[in-house]
Amino acid sequence: MAPKYKDGDIVATINGKWISWAHTVVAYSAFLGALIVGMSLHYHKIVQNEFYGYPDEWFPSVSSTIGDRYPERSVFMVFIALTSGPRFALVALWYILTRKPNSSLPKFVTGVGIFRTLTCGGWTYVTSTDDHDWHDIFMISYLVATLPWTLGCLALSPRNPTALKYRKIFAGAFFGTLVPLIYFFIQHKVHRVAGAYTTYSFFEWSLVLLDVAFDAVTVVEFANFEVVVKDLRGITRGTGNKAVSDTVLEKQKDKEVGQVFAGGFSWGGLLDAVAGVYNGFAFWSMLTSLGLLVWYFPLWHMGISGYEVMVMCTVSPFLLGIKSLRFLIVRQIRIVHLLSLSGFLSFLAKSPENRLFSAGFGVWMACLSWSATFYAERSQPHRLEARISAFSLGLLASSIAKFAFWTNNPVWPIMHGPNGGWNKLGLALAVLAILRSTRQTASSGADMPAPGPTKGSPTLAGLGLAGLFFAMHSLLSDSSTMILWVWEGYPVRGPLAVPHGAWTLIAMGFGLVIGLFAPNFARGWAFYGVGSIGAAILTTSGHWFGYYGALALTIYIMAIAPAFISNAARHSPAHTFGLGFLIYNILVLAHVWVVAYAFVPGGPLMREHTDWVMAATMLFIGCGVFSATSQTATPSIKKYKGKPNPAARKQRSYYLYVLFGLELLAAAIAYLRFPSYNYTPYHPEEKSVTAGIWTIHFSLDNDMWSSEHRMRDVIKELELDVVGLLESDLQRIIMGNRDTTQFLAEDLGMYVDYGPGPNKHTWGSALLSKFPIVNSTHHLLPSPVGELAPAIHATLDMYGRMVDVFVFHSGQEEDPEDRRLQSEYLAKLMGETPRPAILLSYLVTKPLEGNYNTYVGDKSGMRDIDPSDWDRWCEYILYKGLKRTGYARVSRSTITDTEIQVGKFVVDQPENLSNEMIAEEQVPAGLRFPALFRSQGVRGHAYHVFDDPRYFA
Template sequence: MAPKFKDGDVVATFNGKWVSWVHTVMAYCAFVGALFVGLWLHYHKIVENEFYGYPQEWFPSVSATIGDRYPERSVFMLFIALTSGPRFALVGLWYILTRTPNSSLPGFVASVGIFRTLTCGGWTYVTSTDDHDWHDIFMISYLVATIPWTAGCLALSPRNPVALKYRKRFAGGFFGTLVPLVYFFIQHKVHRVAGAYTIYSFFEWTLVLLDVAFDAVTAIEFANFEIVVKDLRGITRGAGNKAVADAVLEKEKEKQIGQVFSGVFSWFGFIDAVADVYNGFAFWSMLTSLGVCVWYFPLWHMGISGYEVMVMCTISPFLLGIKSVRFLVIKNIRIVHLLSLSGLLSWLAKSPENRLFSAGFGVWMSCLAWAATFYAERSQPHRLEARISAFCLGLLASSIAKFAFYTNNPIWPIMHAPNGGWNKLGLALAVLAMLRSTRSTASSGADIPAPGPNKGSPALAGLGLAGLFFAMHSLLSDSSTMILWVWEGYPIRGPIAVPHGAWTLLAMGFGLVTGLFAPGFARSWTFYGIGCIGAAILTTSSHWFGYYGALALAIYVMAAAPVLISNAARHSPASTFGLGFLVYNIMVLAHVWVVAYAFVPGGPIMREHTDWVQTAMMLLIGCGVFSAASQPSAQSIQKYKGKPNYNPAARKERSYYLYVLAFLELLAIAIAYLRFPSYNYTPYHPQEKAITAGIWTIHFSLDNDMWSSEYRMRDLIKEMELDVVGLLESDLQRIIMGNRDTTQFLAEDLGMYVDFGPGPNKHTWGSALLSKFPIVNSTHHLLPSPVGELAPAIHATLDAYGRYVDVFVFHSGQEEDPEDRRLQSEYLAKLMKETPRPAILLSYLVTKPLEGNYNTYVGEKSGMRDIDPSDWDRWCEYILYKGLKRTGYARVSRSTITDTELQVGKFVVDQPEGSNNFVPEDQVAPGLRFPQIFRGQGVRDHRYHVFEEPRYFS
């Protein structure tokens, strides 16, 4: 008879390792079983993808294997369901094994494990055929949760050398496999390389095997567990009961997780960190919006308007040089922060002028508040570090918000509900965050000095802030900015905005962690040299090599931020933050003048000198490094004060900001996955082999009322059924334009390939191409412009219905520079003449029909024909063609979106050019007709105008 215990008889026992073994066997049976059944029954079907089949592709991906085909789908679902029970048990045993009374990490890891199990069931039982969106949501949630699960298990792993060795190997293999996995997926999806998906599939299967193997290592620790089943009321029958062993397992020695994450987790502390970061997000949202609001006025005045003076709103920290003002601001820091929210309220102002003034006042108060906050916290280094972390994470959060909203920040003054704005929610959260994060500072107004001696020059510290703020704003406030610096067209030879924008965001986070944990290295001249090399590579190189320089620079700038800001906070805020923002403003103007030189006094001096701007930026940061290097290190200061180098409160406070950072980075990865382009685009009328092409000058995506115009542009392009459209005045990747990229939203929403055209470092106002047809090759040109602004052009070759067709998108120089325009006409005419393929020119020519340079663009010199020589009422926009049948031409009014109409032409591939004779619409095939909705009064003030209705040709 089994021995009695006060809480019942032991009726069964089994070793804990069997939980791990059952989980491992069931999981492998699910995947491997489905693979064997699929290869046996549906081999040719499951190796086929959207581009290739057997023999180019000869091994199936995981998703194709476990997908919708019977019976492999059923085999997978059966075994994965059997895996769920052991899986929950495995997570529970791991929590029991690793829990400690003074750490919240085991509970967090266990909750992640449960979440992964539930999301696994989600993507298993909701296939992409059932609901593509939810399948992707569950899948990306599972993959993202794998990161904290793996990291948490490694951190909590008991002191077992064998288990730890295998965990490190499997985890390293898992994350190492992600790099070639992404590479070959892009080779398949973007470059359409035959066989790339097969190689991708091998890495995908490797991930599955390593993921399961990582959890299988728990069998080593669980072997020390014995799971006991007790009969509490004597309900069992028979004599088969076995006694449990009297020996009790010795309690696992508590493992030190790491200083940062040890201690009791406090939700109040975490909420404080979240509020601080959102406060930083609000600051960067207001600062990055100011330039866009200012830009509206010279844009519509076509020159200096006077409103440009509002860029000086950032110099408010100079007021802190007055002791009474400084005392007042610090004592009432919450009020100052709340007053800054006028910048988030500005979307309510109807007139552009009032919106600018409201946004400017918000930036004025916000710069004043943050400078005062840094200064007030200087006496307590851990509190100052927390504020700096919030400031930097606010920039990261702002960039991630723009990553999610196609480079627009949803709480900007140019956004509102009709164009995707989240202004009300953003404002409400900002009020709550500021009420929470501004409850107190280390100083109530008195000038409490920072610990240790104050060394280093305040002026140099201020110059360092100028370079730092300019680098953060100009290069890191949008994840696609530096990617577009290195973009050179098709075929793709470097990063693209999605998904590689997430790499920029990850680099920023890594840089901040480096600055927090290795401040000595962050302020070293060695690291500064690495940052300078990165800046030089970014400025002078293209493709992947140029982007590697961009990543190095992003890491350096974010790492330098804690060092430079904390050093500046030791001195008078007027000498550091006031001077810093003043010089930052000069840098902002300089980096606009490199392209706007034709419109500003003395502009030609800065013409095309982005290299000068980048050099000045790094020299300014170097000034800050020089000042910071003169200051004793934190360890030296602690010795100076006689305090130990150990602060549990500071350590715990830092951990909350790292939790926020981890969440933001996971969010960036999820956004990159969800936004990855499908590349399965089709033209509107393939039956007729029609190409509907348009040209539109979009005036930097700001409409007449200073609202961002992407949504309205999208609607007109979609309703006009454009297969190809050239966009001019489309480069918005500067501080003054908000570091935006309109083409991202249009391309993804309309389902089109996109070529951004010459990048921001090419000093043009921009030209872009959107196409329903694959872009086989594209070359960017800067046409001769000895006097005036640079004239950009794109020469792209499209695969239209199996026939190569060249499309040129071109913006010529200004009316004031006739010699520039003559040289440009000859250059472009030569390009068009040399192509043997059918061609379309979508252009902005600045000439009258049948006069002057028109005869260079049209005729023997170019080989091109005018879409409608009888249309005499043109000056800027022209559509030319050769080698295609032109069937229709229309001019569509702009409404209030921009200052230029949309011109559209219809062409047919593989038919002769035809004549200039007009034909009635009823003699044209339905697929070649223009939409009816724009006749008469049209819709939303868009209508056919000039000749009132479309023209059709025989």
């Protein structure tokens, strides 16, 4: 007999499983229908991609199948429109099925389901041809929302073994498919492997089938529904039956994972975690900016300036050794945190000196406030853990911000509106975050001891902090740092800053989770051995193998943070945090001396010894392990006063939610920044090549602003197809762990070779090219006394002709023997290539004198682009095997201390041996220099020395 309403019989019923079946059938019809129609009508067109077609590629991707071609696009759109009704009904029934009192998770999952449905319509009906940006926004939003939808459905799945089994299978297969999908996409996009896109397409279609199949499992549970809608068997959470997740949590109530995700959800608790993490982000933003500001002064003084003493701003925790002052700081911790925001305000100072002092004061107060915060919370381990989590996730958030902003942090004092800074917004959010996250501490000013006996040496704990903080700053404050350690040129044989920087960020989060859930393992000697092996592999190896060592070291560094900081907080903060930051400063200086040995007292002792710095870092961390392992563990989650601690488990879950959100953001950024690799030169009709050389002075302009945007503008306006950049290695603490080439390459649409990495101890050389880089080799030229001279030897595919380009920075003037040996080495290298060649260089010699005659002559086979240009000392452009058509010198404005030199060449035409000059009117329009830079020029850039470019017959 049919069930009854209170006021009458049911007139009609539809079993809920038919909603699930309708959704599944119509969704599959949309994709498979478009595939059948497309392969029947446009097979060769839809298997064609930007590099290959049939027979190399023989199966179409999802995007090419459902794209812009009629009628398959229409077939897809019609069925997707029909899918929307069952889809909304499916999401609604799922909410009814899984809702329960005092739980916000079902509402959250339902919201995500509605959001996914709307964004699916977005990328379906707004194609990449209609609006590429909005199509990508909808598509990325849909993909990002897939993860919380899948995990939420698994967590809320009712107690049905069959349904749960299939959900796990489909979800596991879905996420497992992402790995080979990304691999084969990179094989296609980066390595251009024939047939890779077909393999990628199979995995892409698998994702579609698995995504729909995951939701099709609802047919099992919905069979117990009838659409009125009435619950026929009392299976919903509202009637009291428990989901599988509840049962598991009950069985594992003494296990940490179960405790973390048990209980209700509080938006206030999540807001507290977000505020704490942003406060940590503010700390790392200020700390990572300090060295960069200090570096400006010796850079422009070309030696010790005196401002280097500001590096010591981090030692403020020594003040906590004064008892009365410590009590005052702990009681007024909010004020101390707010005072630290002078580092955020420093961008308002126009004078570089005032900006440095303001930022230095901010770092002084930030180190003081965070050390006092850790110490004040030591009596309540779960609150201390929250602060440590916020501190560590703040580093991750800072690295993600740099990942999004091409290795610049948008709130740094070197950033402002004109170059992409978000300083005002960052400051406002920092004030709100501090007000929220510092409402109270566990201690009101008194020295409340940590629970249990305090063991271990405070000195060893401080040394451990030094190694930890230095490793976090030098290796993890930017996702591309260790990738550039293992980069050794083309063809690509290792990770790329984009997208693989996201792997570093994911490893950071994974390491922190290990540190929270397995603290005894994280602080143990076995894991220390893993970290040490990772450090050794990173230091000694390149390519993928070296990066695997980097990932192991990343996980280890983040994992030890909770154990090391909580152990240090048990002792005197002056002894542990004060000593830790002091030794950290010494490591920072050593980190610079390995390359700046020519400018500091005793520098030659540290010359080229990054391995020593890494070994010292791991030894100091080992000291921390000694101290931490002697301390009895006091877990904050499992037990508190002998009982489970519900406040602690809820609190930890909020930080894990924030971590999850940050990792999703990192993945989305990696997707958005993935290069297109469809670059074209400015004047292909003339087969012209415009090449330039520029010494960029570490991307800090004369007024201490980051100069990438200004550099981008002049490079674009000069229409440079190939440009060599010198003094371009910024991957050190003192230079902000940046990479200018990422922004320039992506914005200008150019291939990039970073050159010898930061572990090669040079000031850097880089190559940007509109032409594909077929092969590149990095060289360290003979430098027995002075600084190492870097060089790039790259082979470019210029209009189907292989042309060698050399980018080279010679040693300094004070070391003539170094420069002589370097000239002979490079001349031999250039002379050995049978291909046409261009040298973009910094030679430190006068024209027609000394080493000039080694670079230019029979041994190298190279010719000077303009032998009559007598006013040169540093920058030179040489060439062979190409027709030289023009040469210009462009003033630097206030971007750097060196001009831009530019040469124009034509490929596949005989080399012109005469130095006869001709008037511009005799030169084809495509081979002329831009008129924009004539007379006064633009923004301080103008043709100078000759006043106008020179053209050659």
